[in-house]
Amino acid sequence: MKTIHNPSEEKQSTELAIGTFIISTLLFVLYIISNGNPMVLVIAWPFALAGIVVNSIMFVHLTDRFVHLPQQRKDIGMKLLILLSNIPILFFYYLIVMKS
Numbered sequence: 001m002k003t004i005h006n007p008s009e010e011k012q013s014t015e016l017a018i019g020t021f022i023i024s025t026l027l028f029v030l031y032i033i034s035n036g037n038p039m040v041l042v043i044a045w046p047f048a049l050a051g052i053v054v055n056s057i058m059f060v061h062l063t064d065r066f067v068h069l070p071q072q073r074k075d076i077g078m079k080l081l082i083l084l085s086n087i088p089i090l091f092f093y094y095l096i097v098m099k100s
Contacts, residue, residue, distance in 0.1 A: 010065075013058050013079045020051045021086055028093045036100050048090075059083055 027047065031040040062083065066076045 010079075013062055014082055016054065016058055017083045017086055020055060021089065023047060024051065024086075024090055024093065028097070031097060036097075041097075055083060055086065 024044075024047070027040065027044045031037070031044065034040055059080070062076055062080050066073055066080065069076065
């Protein structure tokens with residue numbers, strides 16, 4: 001018997017994208033409010049590195065699902081776009097922090 005996998009039930013990728021966005025935004029706001037306190041960067045850099053690793057793993061997982069489940073590419077593609085939408089936002093945060 002073949003098990004049918006429904007990726008629309010897979011909410012981890014969306015939760016990961018939203019979670020990393022919220023945490024990075026909070027760290028960015030904390031950095032701005034603290035007038036560029038370097039202590040915030042000491043906390044933020046390990047989170048940024050961990051976020052890159054975990055998001056990369058999820059990206060590879062979703063890409064694998066996208067290739068192997070052609071009937072559900074629309075849902076998986078949307079999750080990939082949500083995950084990738086963090087990149088320009090975080091790059092914008094990075095530019096602001098580096099210019100201050």
